[in-house]
Amino acid sequence: MKRYASVNPNQCVACGECAYVCPRKAVSIQKGCYAKVDDTLCVGCGLCERCCPAGCITLIDRDGCSTKGGQDTGRGHSSELCQKGIG
Numbered sequence: 001m002k003r004y005a006s007v008n009p010n011q012c013v014a015c016g017e018c019a020y021v022c023p024r025k026a027v028s029i030q031k032g033c034y035a036k037v038d039d040t041l042c043v044g045c046g047l048c049e050r051c052c053p054a055g056c057i058t059l060i061d062r063d064g065c066s067t068k069g070g071q072d073t074g075r076g077h078s079s080e081l082c083q084k085g086i087g
């Protein structure tokens with residue numbers, strides 16, 4: 001299933017953790033305010049979603065359906081990569 005990550009800019013705290021963990025360098029922090037995903041680079045691996053402390057990243061099927069429950073599941077910082085991350 002092809003997916004890409006989408007950020008809710010209203011919830012993003014611009015910590016940069018998603019950009020740090022992204023293996024595709026698909027995330028940039030816009031004006032230091034919020035993260036933005038380049039969906040042409042994103043491969044939908046979900047690392048950023050799992051690391052986001054604000055729970056504001058959603059994986060979306062390329063046919064338009066969200067695959068996330070919609071709230072912070074407490075899974076943040078569950079991966080080894082995340083534990084080395086920012087903040």
Ligand code: SF4
Nearest residue numbers: 022042043045046048
């Ligand atoms: S889903 Fe993976 S490839 Fe896409 S932005 Fe997140 S970390 Fe990067």
Ligand code: SF4
Nearest residue numbers: 012013015016018052
């Ligand atoms: S990890 Fe979440 S809160 Fe931090 S910059 Fe990325 S989207 Fe924003």
